[in-house]
Amino acid sequence: MKKISRLGAEARLGWTLVMPALGVIALIAIFPLGWTFWESLHLHELRMPWLGKPFVGIANYVEIAKDPRFWAALGHTAFFTVVSISLELLIGLFLALAMNRVFRGRGFVRAAVLVPWAIPTVVAALLWRFIFESQGGILNALLIDAGFINQPVVWFIEATKAWVPVILADVWKTTPFVALLLLAGLQNIDLSLYEAAAVDGANAWWQLRHITLPLLKPAILVTLIFRTLDGFRVFDLIYVLTGGGPGTSTEPVALYTFNALLQNLRFGYGSALSVVIFAITFGLALLYVRGLGVRLGGEE
Amino acid sequence: MRTGLVLLACAALAACSAGSKRHETVLTFSGSALGAEGTLVAKQLKRFMQLNPGIRVELQRTPDDASQRHQLYVQWLNARVGNPSILQLDVVWTPEFAAAGWVLPLEKYAPAKSEFFPATITANTWAGKLYALPWFADVGLLYRRTDLVPREPATLEELVADAQRAKAQRGGPRYGLVSQGARYEGLITGFVEYLGAFGGRIIDDSGEVVVNRPEAVRALEFMRDELYKWNIVPLDALTWHEEETRFAFQNANSVFMRNWPYAVGAMSDTSQSKVLGKFAVSPMPKSGTAPNGHSTAALGGAQLAINAYTEFPDAAYKLIAYLTAPEQMLERAQAVGQYPTRPGLYDDARLRGAINIPLENARRAIESATPRPVTPIYTELSEILQIQLHRALVRQAEPRQALDEAAARINALIERTGMRKLMRGVS
Numbered sequence: 001m002k003k004i005s006r007l008g009a010e011a012r013l014g015w016t017l018v019m020p021a022l023g024v025i026a027l028i029a030i031f032p033l034g035w036t037f038w039e040s041l042h043l044h045e046l047r048m049p050w051l052g053k054p055f056v057g058i059a060n061y062v063e064i065a066k067d068p069r070f071w072a073a074l075g076h077t078a079f080f081t082v083v084s085i086s087l088e089l090l091i092g093l094f095l096a097l098a099m100n101r102v103f104r105g106r107g108f109v110r111a112a113v114l115v116p117w118a119i120p121t122v123v124a125a126l127l128w129r130f131i132f133e134s135q136g137g138i139l140n141a142l143l144i145d146a147g148f149i150n151q152p153v154v155w156f157i158e159a160t161k162a163w164v165p166v167i168l169a170d171v172w173k174t175t176p177f178v179a180l181l182l183l184a185g186l187q188n189i190d191l192s193l194y195e196a197a198a199v200d201g202a203n204a205w206w207q208l209r210h211i212t213l214p215l216l217k218p219a220i221l222v223t224l225i226f227r228t229l230d231g232f233r234v235f236d237l238i239y240v241l242t243g244g245g246p247g248t249s250t251e252p253v254a255l256y257t258f259n260a261l262l263q264n265l266r267f268g269y270g271s272a273l274s275v276v277i278f279a280i281t282f283g284l285a286l287l288y289v290r291g292l293g294v295r296l297g298g299e300e
Numbered sequence: 301m302r303t304g305l306v307l308l309a310c311a312a313l314a315a316c317s318a319g320s321k322r323h324e325t326v327l328t329f330s331g332s333a334l335g336a337e338g339t340l341v342a343k344q345l346k347r348f349m350q351l352n353p354g355i356r357v358e359l360q361r362t363p364d365d366a367s368q369r370h371q372l373y374v375q376w377l378n379a380r381v382g383n384p385s386i387l388q389l390d391v392v393w394t395p396e397f398a399a400a401g402w403v404l405p406l407e408k409y410a411p412a413k414s415e416f417f418p419a420t421i422t423a424n425t426w427a428g429k430l431y432a433l434p435w436f437a438d439v440g441l442l443y444r445r446t447d448l449v450p451r452e453p454a455t456l457e458e459l460v461a462d463a464q465r466a467k468a469q470r471g472g473p474r475y476g477l478v479s480q481g482a483r484y485e486g487l488i489t490g491f492v493e494y495l496g497a498f499g500g501r502i503i504d505d506s507g508e509v510v511v512n513r514p515e516a517v518r519a520l521e522f523m524r525d526e527l528y529k530w531n532i533v534p535l536d537a538l539t540w541h542e543e544e545t546r547f548a549f550q551n552a553n554s555v556f557m558r559n560w561p562y563a564v565g566a567m568s569d570t571s572q573s574k575v576l577g578k579f580a581v582s583p584m585p586k587s588g589t590a591p592n593g594h595s596t597a598a599l600g601g602a603q604l605a606i607n608a609y610t611e612f613p614d615a616a617y618k619l620i621a622y623l624t625a626p627e628q629m630l631e632r633a634q635a636v637g638q639y640p641t642r643p644g645l646y647d648d649a650r651l652r653g654a655i656n657i658p659l660e661n662a663r664r665a666i667e668s669a670t671p672r673p674v675t676p677i678y679t680e681l682s683e684i685l686q687i688q689l690h691r692a693l694v695r696q697a698e699p700r701q702a703l704d705e706a707a708a709r710i711n712a713l714i715e716r717t718g719m720r721k722l723m724r725g726v727s
Contacts, residue, residue, distance in 0.1 A: 047676070047679070048399070049400045051717065051718065134536045154536055159696070243482075244483075245483045245690060247483070248691075
């Protein structure tokens with residue numbers, strides 16, 4: 001309060017100018033969030049109007065905490081996020097370093113690399129589904145031709161095998177995006193640092209560890225935030241590829257929520273799930289920003 | 301009986317045309333506007349309007365996909381929207397809509413229940429009242445390659461033996477039996493058939509969950525053994541829906557297939573069918589080892605019900621009565637091959653040309669049809685069961701353990717929704 005009054009008219013003008021933007025944010029972010037939270041405190045089953053819409057406090061959250069399917073889904077989501085992001089960062093870094101070199105046709109390569117990213121997820125997922133189909137799938141045909149296997153592998157009926165197409169598809173689709181974010185970071189690094197290092201006799205590995213990676217840290221962390229949040233909300237890819245199966249062994253939290261909210265029309269319980277997902281992703285974002293010292297847009 | 305219906309309909313018209321002198325009676329009918337189905341519906345609605353000058357019927361296009369249509373209906377009805385005035389319900393939705401008060405009971409119109417297959421009436425009855433009239437029936441059928449297995453298997457065990465023998469022949473098909481094993485509603489329909497064959501049920505007449513009783517465990521074990529022990533069902537089938545099984549059978553890759561009647565038309569029409577004239581259908585057989593087992597077909601199909609929020613319930617019933625009358629059903633069978641829900645029509649020579657299988661087999665299949673549990677919480681019950689059945693079939697869990705888990709979850713669902721009292725004596 002003190003601060004504002006000291007700044008006086010200027011601050012008031014400032015607030016006035018950002019008011020419309022804040023209003024929009026309140027309308028499209030805070031209001032729905034608040035509504036969802038309110039809904040999550042009720043028993044509200046669209047299909048069972050005879051139950052009414054009583055206020056039940058945290059009963060929905062208690063049900064979530066007690067549901068092994070939710071915890072399993074959370075585990076699947078974490079597994080998917082960690083594995084696919086690790087692969088994406090590794091391959092993406094490699095691609096970015098390669099694209100950062102000066103070579104002929106670099107512009108073309110940079111554009112071409114983006115193609116998988118440009119394909120809608122559902123289409124990409126269908127594509128991978130066809131590749132991994134047990135009868136007539138390309139992959140099985142190739143593996144049989146190469147003599148690795150005798151019988152076509154049925155990828156989608158074993159939990160461990162079903163993860164393969166899911167993670168491959170995500171890595172294939174998202175690595176270009178990661179590579180591009182990292183490439184942007186690489187281009188901000190002052191080349192004279194490398195020159196100085198070379199003069200001092202540092203080899204390529206040393207340069208990568210002591211110049212490239214430290215200076216790339218902000219870009220890596222931004223990528224991590226984006227990808228972690230995306231990974232935690234993964235839905236369409238798994239919906240199309242495995243439908244969460246076999247059983248529910250590849251079901252992520254977003255798919256579980258979708259089921260509760262839109263298939264079973266349990267608005268109260270589904271809203272509580274949405275709030276939980278929101279809390280988790282928000283917590284993760286905070287963790288990155290605070291714990292790892294990312295400055296979003298600010299100077300170090 | 302028919303004249304009775306017509307008289308009743310006239311009375312209904314008189315009642316509503318008197319009431320709506322001021323404004324026109326406009327009904328909306330929910331359905332598909334696509335293909336042969338769309339043409340047929342448009343034709344029948346037009347004829348209805350010619351017969352009933354006071355009523356105008358508009359076709360409201362709704363998605364063909366059942367779960368999408370269901371979601372739309374539920375949203376509309378929660379908002380108390382009176383359109384479409386006539387709802388086209390999947391067979392498992394009627395109790396849900398009835399318990400929610402979204403569709404009107406038909407008792408006051410005194411429909412001739414006895415003219416329909418009993419199972420189709422049971423499926424549409426909730427708390428002792430009829431809420432929808434069966435429009436057409438879908439039943440699970442066993443397709444068989446007559447060149448490989450000339451005689452219809454009398455038991456499931458015979459089916460397994462036949463499949464193994466035909467598969468082992470030189471140049472025999474790759475698979476013994478193809479069925480829908482993906483984790484979706486189709487898996488339940490298949491399970492219901494095995495369950496009946498072994499004398500089991502999901503929920504019994506007193507509302508008790510009995511899906512983990514020994515008969516049910518045996519049924520699920522049988523399904524699992526078909527995959528892993530007798531190797532007649534390919535593991536691929538655990539990701540299959542109807543069309544994948546049809547492709548396999550149509551390409552002469554399987555001895556038997558479990559599918560719905562639509563496949564008959566699809567396989568007789570196309571020039572790609574390799575099994576033209578070489579297949580027959582029959583009801584799924586019962587198990588020879590279960591004393592209480594009986595040949596069981598899952599019942600599917602569409603029902604017509606009156607939207608509880610419509611302004612014109614009487615006119616709506618009139619249209620329902622018209623569309624479910626014998627003439628229209630016959631026409632529907634001829635145009636799109638869907639099975640009438642009136643046993644009386646199965647003696648009609650005109651039906652013979654319309655459905656491509658012996659009428660006797662079709663009638664036997666529908667007579668052996670069993671509704672899936674008739675309960676307002678069916679959809680969630682089905683989801684629980686789908687997951688547990690799939691877990692057992694992909695060997696993540698033993699059948700007994702999976703069904704115990706399913707039963708526990710279904711019981712919890714019943715408690716949560718206060719269904720215990722309502723279900724007693726209704727299912």
